[in-house]
Amino acid sequence: MKRLYCFFLICLTVLCLPGCASMNPPISRQDFLLDTIVSVTLYDTHSQDILNGCMDVCRELDALFSPTKEGSDVYRINHAGGRPVAVDARTAELIRKSLEVSQLTSGAFDITIAPLVDLWDFKSQFPRVPSQHQIDEALSLVDYRAVQVEGNTVTLTNPKASIDLGGIAKGYIADRMRDYLLENGCQSAILDLGGNVYAMGKRTDGNNWTIGIRSPFDTQSQIGTLTVSDRSVVTSGPYERYFEVDGKRYHHILDPDTGYPVENGLASVTILSDQSTMGDALSTACFVLGPSEGEQLIQSLDQIDALFITDSRDIFSTGDLDFHKNS
Ligand code: AMP
Ligand code: MG
Secondary structure (H helix, E strand, C coil): CECCCCHHHHHHCEEECCCCCCCCCCEEEEEEECCEEEEEEECCCCCHHHHHHHHHHHHHHHHHHCCCCCCCHHHHHHCCCCCCEECCHHHHHHHHHHHHHHHHCCCCCCHHHHHHHHHHCCCCCCCCCCCHHHHHHHHCCCCHHHEEEECCEEEECCCCCCCCCCCCHHHHHHHHHHHHHHHCCCCCEEEEECCEEEEECCCCCCCCEEEEEECCCCCCCEEEEEEECCEEEEEECHHHCEEEECCEEEECCECCCCCCECCCCEEEEEEEECCHHHHHHHHHHHHHHCHHHHHHHHHCCCCCEEEEEECCCCEEECCCCCEEECC
16 A cells, blocks of 8 residues: 655645735745645735734634644534534634535535544555445434534534534635735735635736646646636645555545545636635535536636636636636
């Protein structure tokens, strides 16, 4: 068995090409948070305090949403045995949004996927394919309707159920980091949370940002670029975390109907949106729904666009995206 999940490559999913013409060089900081490399680059302010404050927002929310850190809100919900748990207002808000996306996608996006995520254990040093019996057992616990949020209290009505915010938390955190920067007068910045990018405002020379999209077929290179301003650009792809057994690849985006990694002809989905919370959840959801249902879903939503890349290397998008494929 060969362990191949490419943990440290996550941050290369989207490569930013700012090419900034400012007189003052941008200031930047990278930290290892959210199980990935989080990078913040500020172009129109040179305050280290704002840079550090922005990273503090990320650290604080990571401490609430981590499923493994004892005492985090998610840890307490998952270990409450079905009892109501008082959580931070931001945790309650994020879970509420997760449930909205579950409803919108008929359960393709489902944070109660956690027992399956634990079972597949893509972070393990020695990953293995679970037995059908184990998958059936974990699947019986997956149902977002077992999550109740009233005010800031969360209850899992199935005491054995648990939640995993891995498909939406980075987007939510990117939105809160953006809010912090705007409140502190910074309007031109790139937030990169392991490939989950928020391109704030415009470059200081007034031009839009150029964001490189990683090729799902050769993760060291870009397949093309998107030109955007003030947009979240989030990509979901199987290459972010996976292992191989007997030549077959098993990746981390799981089908809540079957309990297995999704296989539907999609190689990656990139969502462009104003709110990264929605972009993150929809990128995971569209990856589960597949090219045709995913496209229909995005077309039904205002101000949200998507770029789909299929296993057969077709690239198509909704809306009028400024995408240039590399030759
Ligand atoms: P992303 O990289 O944003 O597509 O999120 C993938 C992560 O979301 C996985 O590593 C799991 O933690 C979680 N996840 C996997 N499958 C699902 C699903 N069907 N619905 C919600 N979250 C999921
Ligand atoms: Mg996601």
